[in-house]
Amino acid sequence: EIVMTQSPAALSVSPGEGVTLSCRASQRVSSRVAWYVQKPGQALRLLIYADSTRAPGIPARFSGSGSGTEFTLSISSLQSEDFAVYYCQQYETWPPATFGQGTKVDVK
């Protein structure tokens, strides 16, 4: 099973600032990393798949990058609705598709 490790676990950011979240896989993943966002009481929403492809309806301020075992999600100019928990997921080896523990982004 591939273990996904996210960092940091939490960070505080001011609205309008940019942020980069990291995700490390325990073994090489080939174009099969996704990022999701979860707000309290809401369903997870797919942001990025295939490492860097934005899901339909996702604003351009969200971007994914990386390869091999290191992946990042960048959010430029955080909006109020972006303060939430973000998860990375590998679906290279499935089942199971495995998730990181999440990074909580809150308001500074």
Next chain:
Amino acid sequence: QEQLVQSGGGFVQPGGSRRLSCTASGFIFSGYDVSWFRQAPGKGLQWVSYLSFTNGATLYADSVRGRFAISGDNNKKSVSLHMNNLRVDDTAVYYCARLDVTLGRGLSDVWGQGTTVTVS
């Protein structure tokens, strides 16, 4: 708008049973697969089970195999997770998710809102 609406959570005693439902809104499951995931308090997301509406294949995590059963209805509008012989460590928020194999096998592109099962 494509959504998954979940129901069926609640409190259950150890050894008891519960059925969770996941209903599609704005689409039907034909051409898609479905997985259930769960998140125990303070823990990460864990895959639980899978159903293919294409060929009827089912898969289960080792921790639930033999106790849980996944099924889909004939009109391809809903999926159920039948949970039997529940244990305290099955306590979690359970999520259903649609898998779009055209985007990548194992990728969940639409999720339900989650339903809480508490075994105590």
